[in-house]
Amino acid sequence: MIEIDGLTKRYGDKTAVDGLSFVVEPGVVTGFLGPNGAGKSTTMRVIAGLDRPTSGTVRVNGKHYPGAAAPMSELGILLDARSVHPGLSARNNLLALARTAGIGRRRVDEVIELAGLGEVAGTRAGGFSLGMGQRLGVAAALLGQPQTVVLDEPVNGLDPDGVRWIRLLLKSLAAEGRTVFVSSHLMSEMAQTATRLVVLGRGRLISETSVEDFTGHATAGGILVRTPETARLGQLLAAPGVTVINDGTDLMRVSGTTAEQIGTAAWRAHLPVYELTPTHASLEEAFMQVTKDSIEYHAGATR
């Protein structure tokens, strides 16, 4: 479990994270979303004890992480920036980390196989592609079988096979009862993997919810209605809070009401309806809607 309470982190006079509070529960995959510069990586660095909070507290599995007796059993972390030594082989990179917790070579070889790095384990990490470096970073995060796993952009640079591997991995870690907290820019990936969401914008918490609620509450969806009587049905549905958009074809988009109400109204007025489809906003649309005020640098904006 990760509990963040009133976390503020300033670098000089720039506030990266501002009064952030949320809880990441074990047993499910929690996605961490936010535009660039929202403070996701900063939050993750503070969780790992690499940066100290300006104010507020962060607890990992109920404890102050830098004081943990067996850190590798508490937290495994993949940071967005590279954190491997290019002069060391993949195996020695992992072995050096494993030694600090008395983890043996067998477990090191196990995570090497798990990450699909078996063939390159002995070669220096400096020659690794982005994807291979990413696999090595994930292997390092899993090394100690930690209770809490934090991954910053794990699918970054991975091929489709790697993306699928990460997706299954995250779900199985959560099913084992571990806390899984993962950031990503790929909204579609989050929609498939995460159950809970923490959404950040400009260092502040925008939303802490489930993926379903997050997309459900977004208003971009509405209901698609196909009928030859668009004008008459539109008049019937007119009410405060209901919007009907019709572009002159037999298709219209209605929001602010339910499919049941539209269907019943059409049936009462003997209007034929060929299609009645509730559409959910995609996670991406919901995300854009929720964070549109908090994107730090709008493209083309002048300062």
Add this chain to the structure above:
Amino acid sequence: MSAVMQAGPGLRKGAPAPPTVAGPVTQLRVVRSEWTKLRALRSTWWCALIAVVLIVGLGAAVAGSGTPYRVSAANSAAGGITLSLIGVLFAQLVLGMLGVLAFSGEYATGMIRATLAVVPSRLPVLWAKLIAVVGLLLPLSLLATVAEFFTATALESSRRGSAISLTDPGVLREIVGASLYLTVIAVIGLALGALLRRTAAGLSVFAAVFLVVPLVAAYLPHAIKGFVPYLPSNAGGTIWGAGKLFGGQQLGPWTGFAVLCGYAIVLIGLAAWRLRRRDA
């Protein structure tokens, strides 16, 4: 939503923690970790090899050139040893670099983030690097200076010169002292690497302190030369008689070495403070 959430066993309070293979961090384990890194890096062995070749090679060259390695009224045994150890002046730069790289290399590559994430209490990492560097360089430099002594002595004996003996006054102190000196120099390099975090900055400061400043100081007017014996290289060099090479006022061998160790302790203290306090 709720169905999926409740499926997670960890959500129930008091659920058993998932299995783990990771034990507690101990200082010994962190030392093993740092030794794993130091041993596996090619730069370590290149620096070590170059240092040994410089010390033994230049020693052999001095002995081979004749007079300096011969005991006479004008040339004491300790003086001959100092001259034959001239390679130490160059080896110190290479081993200082090894020290700097042992820490700055982690910042340059980003590995420091992985290192400190698994040892979040941080200070054990500094102590472990110290122990690993000293554990490698003390035996290695001693091996080099002893090998240099026997090579030079063998060369001198083969020409039936008056070979220097280990029991001659000051000889053993200079041979062991040179290796102690080199080890402390590497420790100072390590502290600079930890303190400055950048390889270029660490190497520049190191080269300035051990190469540029002593050279410039030697040419200063006499009136303001009072600090010169206290420069790290001049103070520490007394233990292997390096002062004789440049002349001028100098401290006693063990006093001088203690001054050098003082610099190392202060720098390590500053490095520890910075490591503990600053964001990684």
